[in-house]
Amino acid sequence: xxxxxxxxxxxxxxxxxxxxxxxxxxxxxxxxxxxxxxxxxxxxxxxxxxxxxxxxxxxxxxxxxxxxxxxxxxxxxxxxxxxxxxxxxxxxxxxxxxxxxxxxxxxxxxxxxxxxxxxxxxxxxxxxxxxxxxxxxxxxxxxxxxxxxxxxxxxxxxxxxxxxxxxxxxxxxxxxxxxxxxxxxxxxxxxxxxxxxxxxxxxxxxxxxxxxxxxxxxxxxxxxxxxxxxxxxxxxxxxxxxxxxxxxxxxxxxxxxxxxxxxxxxxxxxxxxxxxxxxxxxxxxxxxxxxxxxxxxxxxxxxxxx
Amino acid sequence: xxxxxxxxxxxxxxxxxxxxxxxxxxxxxxxxxxxxxxxxxxxxxxxxxxxxxxxxxxxxxxxxxxxxxxxxxxxxxxxxxxxxxxxxxxxxxxxxxxxxxxxxxxxxxxxxxxxxxxxxxxxxxxxxxxxxxxxxxxxxxxxxxxxxxxxxxxxxxxxxxxxxxxxxxxxxxxxxxxxxxxxxxxxxxxxxxxxxxxxxxxxxxxxxxxxxxxxxxxxxxxxxxxxxxxxxxxxxxxxxxxxxxxxxxxxxxxxxxxx
Numbered sequence: 323x324x325x326x327x328x329x330x331x332x333x334x335x336x337x338x339x340x341x342x343x344x345x346x347x348x349x350x351x352x353x354x355x356x357x358x359x360x361x362x363x364x365x366x367x368x369x370x371x372x373x374x375x376x377x378x379x380x381x382x383x384x385x386x387x388x389x390x391x392x393x394x395x396x397x398x399x400x401x402x403x404x405x406x407x408x409x410x411x412x413x414x415x416x417x418x419x420x421x422x423x424x425x426x427x428x429x430x431x432x433x434x435x436x437x438x439x440x441x442x443x444x445x446x447x448x449x450x451x452x453x454x455x456x457x458x459x460x461x462x463x464x465x466x467x468x469x470x471x472x473x474x475x476x477x478x479x480x481x482x483x484x485x486x487x488x489x490x491x492x493x494x495x496x497x498x499x500x501x502x503x504x505x506x507x508x509x510x511x512x513x514x515x516x517x518x519x520x521x522x523x524x525x526x527x528x529x530x531x532x533x534x535x536x537x538x539x540x541x542x543x544x545x546x547x548x549x550x551x552x553x554x555x556x557x558x559x560x561x562x563x564x565x566x567x568x569x570x571x572x573x574x575x576x577x578x579x580x581x582x583x584x585x586x587x588x589x590x591x592x593x594x595x596x597x598x599x600x601x602x603x604x605x606x607x608x609x610x611x612x613x614x615x616x617x618x619x620x621x622x623x624x625x626x627x628x
Numbered sequence: 629x630x631x632x633x634x635x636x637x638x639x640x641x642x643x644x645x646x647x648x649x650x651x652x653x654x655x656x657x658x659x660x661x662x663x664x665x666x667x668x669x670x671x672x673x674x675x676x677x678x679x680x681x682x683x684x685x686x687x688x689x690x691x692x693x694x695x696x697x698x699x700x701x702x703x704x705x706x707x708x709x710x711x712x713x714x715x716x717x718x719x720x721x722x723x724x725x726x727x728x729x730x731x732x733x734x735x736x737x738x739x740x741x742x743x744x745x746x747x748x749x750x751x752x753x754x755x756x757x758x759x760x761x762x763x764x765x766x767x768x769x770x771x772x773x774x775x776x777x778x779x780x781x782x783x784x785x786x787x788x789x790x791x792x793x794x795x796x797x798x799x800x801x802x803x804x805x806x807x808x809x810x811x812x813x814x815x816x817x818x819x820x821x822x823x824x825x826x827x828x829x830x831x832x833x834x835x836x837x838x839x840x841x842x843x844x845x846x847x848x849x850x851x852x853x854x855x856x857x858x859x860x861x862x863x864x865x866x867x868x869x870x871x872x873x874x875x876x877x878x879x880x881x882x883x884x885x886x887x
Contacts, residue, residue, distance in 0.1 A: 423647055
């Protein structure tokens with residue numbers, strides 16, 4: 323194992339009596355995509371803010387690039403790219419200017435190398451044609467792509483993305499995923515938060531599931547699925563209480579959970595149950611392999627989060 | 629980090645200053661209309677209109693008295709406007725600082741850069757009025773060039789308090805309090821329109837605690853060629869306001885933006 327790019331020990335962050343981050347430990351290896359998966363209010367964004375030196379630690383120890391936070395926060399930020407949750411592009415400038423102005427905050431020389439770099443980043447973000455447009459004319463997906471390009475202006479070793487695809491349509495989301503995979507393949511370490519299971523499953527080599535400030539478990543998506551849920555799921559929709567009771571009585575060898583009027587049967591061998599559902603009633607059902615969402619719901623519970 | 633820690637300013641502050649210069653350059657036309665048009669109207673209207681009744685004030689034509697006062701007070705209002713409306717816009721609705729704080733440029737640099745920029749705008753406005761005043765035959769002698777660093781210092785002195793206001797404003801309307809309760813009364817009692825020594829004695833000593841009378845006391849002799857009285861005292865008061873308000877602004881903005 324190479325030395326971790328981030329190592330966090332017993333990180334805790336209080337806001338008064340409220341514990342936003344509760345004694346968490348994690349190590350992030352270079353060249354990987356590491357995810358924080360959790361419902362709203364789990365402490366994901368606060369953890370990112372701590373890593374950037376923008377939130378004060380209540381206790382614990384944190385090293386990024388083997389440098390201590392918050393003492394070396396400025397040096398550390400020089401080597402990180404950040405894609406924040408809400409777009410904060412500079413509306414006073416055009417798309418290309420947004421990149422050159424951002425470079426000036428890193429004190430990068432405004433020379434030919436930077437101009438070339440900006441051309442390259444605009445191409446990466448598929449925004450070359452729009453380079454002289456104002457940011458307010460961009461769609462949500464374009465803004466995100468520009469924000470990602472902006473985060474790469476200092477050629478960072480680590481890119482931190484806070485919910486990179488929240489609010490985007492499926493096409494735009496797939497484009498972003500493609501770009502992020504490209505980055506990781508080139509060796510950039512990615513650290514992202516998300517509450518989209520699909521995003522975590524597609525992008526993350528390793529992830530932690532967070533809830534209420536705590537890390538519930540950590541591992542690769544496949545490891546987590548293997549560890550926490552049975553491999554197969556039969557999902558039934560539109561089930562009333564009477565039917566649910568019948569199913570509970572008749573179907574064995576499987577763990578049954580219900581959420582709203584959907585029922586989930588988790589099992590190691592679905593053949594017998596499938597047979598039963600085929601013959602019984604007019605139930606709509608779906609048979610699928612277990613996924614991260616099943617792990618997530620099992621670990622964080624099924625009640626509504628606001 | 630400790631939010632009370634003493635700020636450290638690096639060259640990154642110039643990145644903020646430079647950003648604002650680029651935005652300003654794009655709106656040069658309207659900015660120039662404001663910088664030249666407003667003082668011209670003031671000076672022509674009040675200087676000639678009132679001047680005809682008043683004749684001389686403080687051993688000089690009223691036009692000279694007024695023009696030199698307006699240079700100082702306009703440095704004050706320019707920096708105050710920029711430090712409130714523009715800084716608040718970048719800090720809150722535009723989230724510009726949030727984006728910058730993810731880079732090695734931090735709050736200490738941002739605040740320093742903003743203050744430099746506010747002072748630069750004061751300088752631009754001061755020089756514009758000076759040019760108008762020169763055409764009105766107010767300016768006497770080459771010592772007038774010292775007005776340029778003076779209005780820059782006046783700008784720094786008023787930028788800090790304005791940014792402090794921005795750090796606890798919830799919306800733009802809040803700035804009305806600062807203008808109506810602080811800036812406008814100061815504008816009236818600080819010797820811009822009439823000498824401070826015509827005020828009652830107790831009032832005079834209170835007024836000396838404010839920065840604007842010191843700004844006027846420096847600017848007026850430099851413009852009109854009279855002898856400077858206690859320049860070091862005036863410079864010290866303005867510098868003290870600038871330095872202390874910078875520190876307070878940094879602490880308050882850290883409190884607001886660092887979580």
